[in-house]
Amino acid sequence: MSTDTRGRHTESIHCRSTLFSIGVWTILRIAKEASSQLPSRGLVSVEACINDVSFRTVLEPDGKGSHWLSVDKALQDSCGIQAGEAVELKLTPLTDWPEPEVPEDLEKALMLDPGVFALWKDITTLARWDWIRWIRSTQNRETCMRRIDAARDKMAKGERRPCCFNRNMCTEPEVSRSGVLLDPPKE
Structure with a gap:
């Protein structure tokens, strides 16, 4: 993968996933096929996009070779999504870390x-x-x-x-x- 001047990989990864809840958490598990394209099985810093809302986040490993992210209430509201809904997700790995x-x-x-x-x-x-x-x-x-x-x-x-x-x-x-x-x- 190549990177641009802001430390982003220039190739994006696309997948579809469904939000689900565990207790008070709303989780978006990254599809295994998409996750396998990420540069690490551990933490990965990414620029993500859901429903034309872009944000930077760190994907957590799921312990099974894939990744997930927590979608807090503010992000759910910004993206117009909630648990139980399927979303299109675009991920661009970053080389810089928050x-x-x-x-x-x-x-x-x-x-x-x-x-x-x-x-x-x-x-x-x-x-x-x-x-x-x-x-x-x-x-x-x-x-x-x-x-x-x-x-x-x-x-x-x-x-x-x-x-x-x-x-x-x-x-x-x-x-x-x-x-x-x-x-x-x-x-």
Whole structure:
């Protein structure tokens, strides 16, 4: 694939998919044939288009070799879509990454040590995504806090990425089990 001057791949991927709900989440699973054309089985930064509404997002891996994205209420309203509807989706992979939202407890822990905070700022944006995904991939608050402590300790030793972390697994515990995105509920 070639890229343009803004870091976008010039070839777009098209697919059709149906939105579904898991709890309060509205999910759009990327068709496996389309997902296989993406540059990674892990996170992928893309420019997406649904119903002529373009937006940038990060596709999450589903743990089965494909990808998915969360479609929040604002995006549903902008696109005029809701769970249960099929949509045409256009994806253009990007080489640049948006900064991840850093959880407040992680940010506080990083700021306790100027060296760790400096390393956090020096690592790649994708590495920051990896640390955050590893830390939050559990619903257990105590485990999350232990992972924050472990991350700070590892970064203090110069480690730039979490060890032994499968980047191809789904890390949103509210919509996955054992690293795999849940299937749509049966009707």
